[in-house]
Structures are given as structure tokens and as C-alpha cells.
Amino acid sequence: MSDKFARRMGTVHRSFIREILKVTADPEIISFAGGLPNPELFPVSAMDKASREVFAEIGSSALQYSTTEGDAGLRAIIAKRYEKRGLAVDPDSILVTTGSQQILDICAKVFLDRGDKVVIERPGYLGAIQAFSFFEPEFVTVSLEDDGPNLEELEAAFKDGAKCFYAVPNFQNPSGVSYSLEKRRQVAELLDRYGVLFVEDDPYGELRFMGDDLPSVYSFCKGESLLCGSFSKIAAPGFRLGWVVAGKVVYDKLVIAKQASDLHTSTVSQAIMRRYLETNDIEAHVSLIRERYGRQREAMVEMIGRYFPEGVTITAPEGGMFLWATLPENVSAMDLFDIAIKDKVAFVPGSPFYVDGSGENTLRLNFSNSDEARIEEGIKRLGKSIATMLK
């Protein structure tokens, strides 16, 4: 059979994270491995109410085929929310997608020929690496510093004929790093100077616990750029609802790619989400999430200070869902994983986030899906596992 597969299947793999999630299904394991929002914060009864109203008022059209572009009312709400945050976006430039993962797939379809150079952050978002890999680009990685990408590396990559730069400037997955205002401007300037297409992925931007909101890199770009958003982290991921903002020419191509991929996004999901947004205060809900995740993040940083041995450094993100830890050199996070599982605690080793297989001594910790008590116990266990490794 294997001789039948397309060549690209030799270079793509199951998500390592999703494989890890199977190992961590044991309820005794405290898992910091996933990237799940805290389900206690899902607006279940408000969604129930929204859903009843949808079935009562527009039942049969909510069950019918709909347009590839997405529900017009939902797109108008997305545009209005951008406007509130100071960004003018035409609703007709918004394409609703089946989660923001689908944006990565359709962008790759529209832009990537085999061998095209795609610049990503190092470490980089695994979902993007997976989606792009199907189109066999050459990945060029640029190291992520505390305030954003290393600009010399970025310029060198752009000079070397990069077609596209994919980045998560707010509370990046996996590192938790955010770009400084200054670096946002500089990145945009480099993009414009070298005519590189920019894909800004922003699922976490609204989850800021401290510091000031910063404008998107997209807002500084004069050239072609795309801005991706998602309802997964501010409402609920189960609907699979994301969106992308694009200029007219690119938009039309994205629509063709989306149409070929799944015709359109679930009419039911879109109708319920639209009604929920029309009849609830999403800003108040997002505040609630921010407040809770902020406390969980505080707890994790504090417990790491208390329980981790010397020599482990961490990022201290101002928002999002993840924290990034670096072990002493030559200490393998993969080996640590095996020990930690025995100690009933899990995380994601960092190397899958490096396309070159480096980053062996790094790991990602999720703080959004555990309350403070579990965070304390889990970090205590992990501290013990690390101490065992360092012995």
C-alpha cells in the first residue's frame, strides 16, 4: 500500500502533542501537556440559550448549506470587535474558517509551492508546521528572544528570498513570548522592505493578564498581510470557529481554497456563536477568563520558584496559556517526560517545536487547564522529577 501514498506523506507526522494527550488520559496524572482552555469557564448555559433561540427562530436555515465566506452577521460582529480595539476591518474582508487551523491549511494551499521558503519562529507553533508541511516548503527558523524575533536573523531570512513569515506575536504557543511594540514596528518595516507576505496568528491576544495591549504587527504592515483570529480561546473551541482578514485579491483565492476544503464552516456553529455574541457580553466573559488564567499563571510561576531546582529558567508571559521552561544544557526533556509520567505529571517536551530537532532541554507548560491546587501539586511533582534528572 505504502507505494500509493503521495511523496509529502514521507515528511508529515501525527501531532506529537495529540499523541502525548493519549498517554496523559490517566486521571491521576496532572497534565500541563495539553493546550486546552479551562472548561469551567465555557458559557454553557448562555450557549444553550443561544442554541434554543437559533432553532426556534431560524431552525431550518441554520441546518442548511450556507456561503463559503461565512455568516454575514458573525463577520460584522468580528469587524466591530476589531474596531473597538482600534483596528478598522471591513466585514467583507473576513473569511470564517473551521477553526484557525484551517487558515493555515488554506494559506498553504494558496501560497506555497514545494521548496518555497517559509519563515517561522524558533520554537514555532506545531499546528502551523504540520499544516505547511503538507505543501513541502523549506522552513527557515528565526530565534525568538524575550521581546520577539531576532531581527538580524529575520532580515537575513527575508534577504534570502523568503516568501512568507508566519508568527504568533502575542503570548506565543509554545513559548508564551510577546513581541515588544518596537519589534512589532521593526518586523513590519522589514516585511515591507523585502515584500514578504505576513501571516499573523492571534488566538491569544485578548488573554492579557498584565501590561498594556499592543497593536498587531498587521496594523503596521503596508504590504500584503493576513490576520487570523479564533473563538476557541475566548468562547469555546468545540465550535471550530476561526477567521482570517485579508485584502481583496488574496481573499478571493482563500475562498476558492476554503470551498475545495469543506465547502463552508458549520452553519449551526456559526448561528449559535452569532446569537451568543448578540445576546451576551463577550467582553465581560473574556475579563473573567483573563482574571482566572492570570491567577493560574501566577500560581505556576510562584510554585516553579518554590519547587524547581536551580538552573531551570522560565519565560514569565503576560498572557495566553503557556509557560516555557529551559533545563540546564544537555538535560533531555524527553527523558524527563518518562520520569515525570511515573511521578504522575505531564508536559510537552520542546523539541517537536523545533523543525531542526534541537531544543532538547526545553519544555512547554500549560497553565490554563488546571486550578491553583493542581498547579501546586503538579509543579511539586515535576520539581521532584527534574531533581531526579539532575542528580
Next chain:
Amino acid sequence: MSDKFARRMGTVHRSFIREILKVTADPEIISFAGGLPNPELFPVSAMDKASREVFAEIGSSALQYSTTEGDAGLRAIIAKRYEKRGLAVDPDSILVTTGSQQILDICAKVFLDRGDKVVIERPGYLGAIQAFSFFEPEFVTVSLEDDGPNLEELEAAFKDGAKCFYAVPNFQNPSGVSYSLEKRRQVAELLDRYGVLFVEDDPYGELRFMGDDLPSVYSFCKGESLLCGSFSKIAAPGFRLGWVVAGKVVYDKLVIAKQASDLHTSTVSQAIMRRYLETNDIEAHVSLIRERYGRQREAMVEMIGRYFPEGVTITAPEGGMFLWATLPENVSAMDLFDIAIKDKVAFVPGSPFYVDGSGENTLRLNFSNSDEARIEEGIKRLGKSIATMLK
């Protein structure tokens, strides 16, 4: 900007049908153009009830991320329904997809290298042509006769190194043609003899109005084959829920491709559909659809007999949603479309279903989305338009 697009974007286009649907939005136009199920038959109140139960009982898990493979309970129900119809299918061989359109995309991702020969029916399903086109295969078409594909052409295509055969053996879109039992066996034998991968798309199989159900081609295949299904025509398309049945090795590859495409299908959609299926008699519901569409199909055939001029031939399908008409040679269905729109009736010209641009004198008529009164009036109008053309 255009220099940035991938090469493949030169060969893919917006769906002509979806463009036509915009023209036909005028409520005065009687449209036989779309491929929409009749929304009067959507089980709105049963879905409302299912949705309430989902939010009440498993609210937060229905809103959370879920597995790429799909809801285990839903897959078990799909397997059980196959079993009732005499086909043994392991639930673990079923992958839930975002509509059956997504199967075509992930199959193409997994199997198609540029230039691979893909055999399709002539005329062929447009959604498949679109999805496959993104992976730049060479399409080889085999003419569809009243009882299935021309076997000489099929064997010649297989001999010539075809990698894959994509077919809709039940009530094909666009033609309405079904394969005879004998041809199903012969097609399976040819597939096995030449080791060609088979993708059987079966969204309409349960919508049989007359004659006996026939086993799938898939059930006769000894080699690698995939069977695709959908809830769009038997329940509602708005959920975007389809599935594919595949052998273990292929299944694992499809999961990787699905994961990269949209992580997983809407948890909410799957939970509501599962609950609906657990608490309602879907077989009774499908009977209702069959009965109604059967009457509409009868009306269309009868009205064509009454109102179409001599020299137009039609297929008389035993199920599904479409009828296929052939005008006298050298009469253009595209030109007819312009006249018909002025007469306030619409259909889909046949040539987009031919990758070689032939089929100019053919057209597709949908009978599922209009009641008998509209069918009579619409066919009358269309008869007049055709008469104008033939003058």
C-alpha cells in the same frame, strides 16, 4: 500580488455552481440549479431537543476540543447503520470529517502527487474536481453510461497507470445515473486486477425511490478502497458532518491529514447529531425524505414530458436529487441559461462537470429543493426557454 500565489492557483477556480447560486438569489426565479436538500424536511424540533440535552448533560465537554478521529458514539452508530444494510464496518475504521467535501481534500493530500492519474466519471462531481485540482493530478475521464462507466474506457485508463478511481455509484451528481449490480462487480474486479485505489462517494445511496438497494462497489473490492458517507442528505448539511471508512494503514494517514486541516470536526455538531440519532428513528425520517423526493422526481419527469420540446433526452434516476438533460447537438446550455434566467428559471449548465470542457448541450436539474407546484411552473418556463433556443 499575483506573483506570490502558488502555481496550483492557476488551475483552480471558484465553483461555477456557487457563482450561479448568487444569480439565482432572486426569489422570483425558480431554481433547479442548487443541490440543496428540502429544508421543510429538516428535523428542526428533534435537533432542538437533542441540542438541549447535549448542553444539559455534557455541556462543557461538547464545547471542548476533541479527538481527530471523531466522537466514538457517533462512529458506533454509523457502523451499526452499515451493519443493518449488510456491510460489516469496524467503528475504528471510521473517520468523522467536516462534511464529505473534506474527505476529498484529505484523500488528495494523502494520495496525490502532481501529475498522478485520477480517473473520474464523465460528467463528474464538481466538488471532487475542485478538491483534487489543488494537488494538480492529471484527470482521466471515463464516460458514464445508463448503467455505470464504460468498462473498456475504464480498463484502458487503469492499464495506463491510473492511481485512483473516484466514483459516485448511486444516483450520481450530476447525472443521476446508478451503476447496475453487474457493473459494480465488474468495476471492483478491474480495480483489483490493476491495483487501483478506489474512492466510493455515497451521499445519496439511501435516497432510493424505486428499485432495489444495491451493494456498494466497495463491498466487492478486495484491494484498497475507501467508502465515504454524509449526514447532509439524510439529516441536515448545516452540521458539516461526513465520514470515511478506510483500512488501518490508510486510516492513519488520513488522520494525519485531517489533523493538519482542521484538528477535528466540530464537537458541538457531532454531539447534537449523535444525540439526535440515539433518540430518534432516522430510518423513518429517511423514508419521509425518500417519499417526498420521489414525488418531486415523478413530477419533474412528468412535466418534462409535457413541456419540453422534442429532441431533449433525460436520465430518469431511481433516487438522489438530480436529473440530467441532454439538448440536441450544438445547442448550448450556457446560452440557454441566459434565456432561462430572463424567463425566471435556473439550472446548472453541464460543461463544468466535464474537465475537457465538453458537454455543452447538457444540463443538471435539481428536484429535491422544489415542491410539485414549483416544479410544474419551473419546467413549463424552462420548456419555453428551450423552445426559444430551438427556433
